[in-house]
Amino acid sequence: MSPTYEKTSTSPVNIAVIKYWGKRDTALILPTNSSLSVTLSQEHLRSKTTIRASPDFEKTRLWLNGVEETDLTKNKRLQNCLRETRRLREEHEKKLCKEIGTENVVPLSKYNVHICSENNFPTAAGLASSASGFACLVYTLAQLYELPVSTTELSKIARQGSGSACRSLFGGFVAWEMGSQVDGSDSQAIQIAPKDYWPELEALICVVSDAKKGTSSTEGMQNTFTTSPLLQHRIKHVVPERMKSMTEAILKRDFQQFAEITMRDSNQFHAVCLDTFPPIFYLNDVSRAIIRVITEYNTCSESGKLKAAYTFDAGPNAVIYTLRENVPEIINIIAKFFPGDVENGKEYFTDPYQLFSGSIIGTKTLPQGFNEQIIPVHAPGSVKQILHTKVGDGPQELTGETDSLLNEHGWPKRLA
């Protein structure tokens, strides 16, 4: 039996505060504008991937959430990531062969791999998993292949799996620089500030029910690119300025500036979706009610300062960024206007950091001056779950005995 070449790692979700929407090159996944995101803690939202390379595997296989994906050759994005990491491994092997002799180098680049990947997201959440998934794939391959390359270099490979995956290779605050090269060699992620740079910043994810599955972001963004006159203005005249201001806001830990740009950029992303023909809608009535509630919360703020910032990706779920001190108040407000479904009550609020007791959720008092009339109390379950989380780390290697998703023979331990 051959020795085991296997790695397991986890990767985080990231939520953009300057949104990526539109590709100038769909094959290389080169964006029409730079973007900036916050990496969220992996406590509750992460992808986990085990990859094993073996000369005994008759072909490369992939299992996603326990289901094997057949005909991997059709999965261009996966092939991009495999090809690019293998190419780097080959180069590395050549160099090693010269240094330590061919007999001491394992030709991993020639082996087939078994890839097993799982997301721990609540099924109900409908949170995008391609960013964390492709980041995890590329990171785990890099570990397995022992690639001597920087994370930023890796980000260019992850980008070819799923654009926003490049940002999930870093923890903390991450920019995806759009670059200008035709080959994509400068379209890459860089870290603006690490996870612990702004410890007061936290996030609440409000999982919103939606009857209808929205347009996929891959399809949607290209429709916007080809049909929206407003997108061109956003790309050329709005985002460059916002990238600078947002970077500055983060480095100064200036929540006012951070919050205003975050909300404005979420609004503008959904505006260009609406300017698409035919229009694309991701926000629903509950999403909009959450925007109204956060707007009112900021308006009635005693200090006159913004206390929370909403942002919405390609779906109805809200992510609310706020400072730690405001978290209980915001949870109470959300719980008051969007009560949990009683049958599902215990899962309504998820707080992995145990920061708040259940009783706080019960009070549902509103801050002074908050106009209760702005929206009605919604039907129970309109918000299915509130997930409390914080800024998190980049990909992590797992080395525990039971961490592998593959069994001793290199096949999934669990199938769906």
Added chain:
Amino acid sequence: MSPTYEKTSTSPVNIAVIKYWGKRDTALILPTNSSLSVTLSQEHLRSKTTIRASPDFEKTRLWLNGVEETDLTKNKRLQNCLRETRRLREEHEKKLCKEIGTENVVPLSKYNVHICSENNFPTAAGLASSASGFACLVYTLAQLYELPVSTTELSKIARQGSGSACRSLFGGFVAWEMGSQVDGSDSQAIQIAPKDYWPELEALICVVSDAKKGTSSTEGMQNTFTTSPLLQHRIKHVVPERMKSMTEAILKRDFQQFAEITMRDSNQFHAVCLDTFPPIFYLNDVSRAIIRVITEYNTCSESGKLKAAYTFDAGPNAVIYTLRENVPEIINIIAKFFPGDVENGKEYFTDPYQLFSGSIIGTKTLPQGFNEQIIPVHAPGSVKQILHTKVGDGPQELTGETDSLLNEHGWPKRLA
């Protein structure tokens, strides 16, 4: 007793296909872009106004839908219209005095007036009434004062009451040219084509329930003007081109071009509302479902041609422009996905032209190839009413004995 100087007239509603949103001068009501609208028939939607001038009236009074408005001096927009029409009347009187002698000229410009105005809109409709209302005020004053001025000249006065009122002074297809003068002297309405120019064009108004009253358009458009980066691009680079193409589409009676620009411009108007900070929402989930239905209807069209165009003003109601031949099909589709409230069933479909029998509404068959899964059948009453109408005339003077809204003494016949 003095002789009676009194006029009664009606004015239509207009629904823009290139939207007006944003003022460069709020006092003179000068817009940031030109706009273009279709005047709708007054059969079901109109304002009616009676104005009497008398030396016996101790002050100028206004009753709107049977309720007197107190302290008219605070109503700047009304004062604008009264001041400007009186000024023209004064000039006219001076000229008349020279021509026929002072003793033969009634000094109407010095008399107080009683103004009584009513809208015949279904209360539930929530359709904007300021356009038809101010058009009717100015038109009736012009008739009363026998002003020797063109309709386009009058439109500049109506514009100072409510921007879009200037377009309601004409029937058919009407452009509001934004103009460039600081004093507004070239910001005026012109008729592109009369009512009967395109007889196949008809409209369906879908009245959508809404729990929440939206932002007023006066307030909303200035917030967009001051906070939306995308509005600037719309104003400078999108609307001028669309005004040309839309004018051309109407003159060619080209429904393809008309429909596409109409839908794109409605989408873009709501996009800049969303790009406002804080964002403004007028579309709700039912509005968006109507957009999806019309998009699917156009997609499955056998000829590959657009058969219907939605447009939404500052509210959730849809106006669907279509050619006469498609009206029964569209009514059936809307009635299938948005059934009427049974208790309110007889008022669900309003068809003043008696074009369709009730049984057509009952079939609810979908056109071939229509994907029934795109949206669920909505709760009864989500669309409260479908109003079938067509292109209509401009303001009309009424001369019947019972047409006046004022009694013999010049006071309202009906109070609320």
